[in-house]
Amino acid sequence: MPNLLFICSKNQWRSPTAELLFKNHATHSAKSAGTSDKARIKVNQKMIAWADFVFVMERKHRKILEQNFPLAIASKLIIVLDIEDNYQFNAPELIDILRISLQNYL
Numbered sequence: 001m002p003n004l005l006f007i008c009s010k011n012q013w014r015s016p017t018a019e020l021l022f023k024n025h026a027t028h029s030a031k032s033a034g035t036s037d038k039a040r041i042k043v044n045q046k047m048i049a050w051a052d053f054v055f056v057m058e059r060k061h062r063k064i065l066e067q068n069f070p071l072a073i074a075s076k077l078i079i080v081l082d083i084e085d086n087y088q089f090n091a092p093e094l095i096d097i098l099r100i101s102l103q104n105y106l
Contacts, residue, residue: 004030004106005051007061011040013089014057018098020090028106035064048072053105057083079105 006018011034022030031050033043048054048069054076056062062078081101087094 002052006032008057010034045072
């Protein structure tokens with residue numbers, strides 16, 4: 001069962017919505033985290049090690065991971081979804097965008 005890690009800035013809207021899409025999923029496990037010091041759950045090396053796939057919402061999140069966890073992400077594929085911070089938690093439009101963005105990977 002592949003482990004999916006979704007990352008945004010504050011872990012309030014985008015990444016928790018993506019995580020929720022995979023709650024009780026038959027073939028995937030998911031977690032979410034944020035890159036900001038103000039994140040609800042802040043990304044750490046253990047989470048990155050756990051993940052088979054790391055999805056970031058914006059390019060700036062990938063850059064932060066590259067700066068803060070260079071060894072942990074060296075063997076990981078970091079997928080940038082290009083989803084801007086314009087959506088509330090579990091917004092129908094965000095869910096649609098996530099499903100479309102993820103269909104090529106899962």
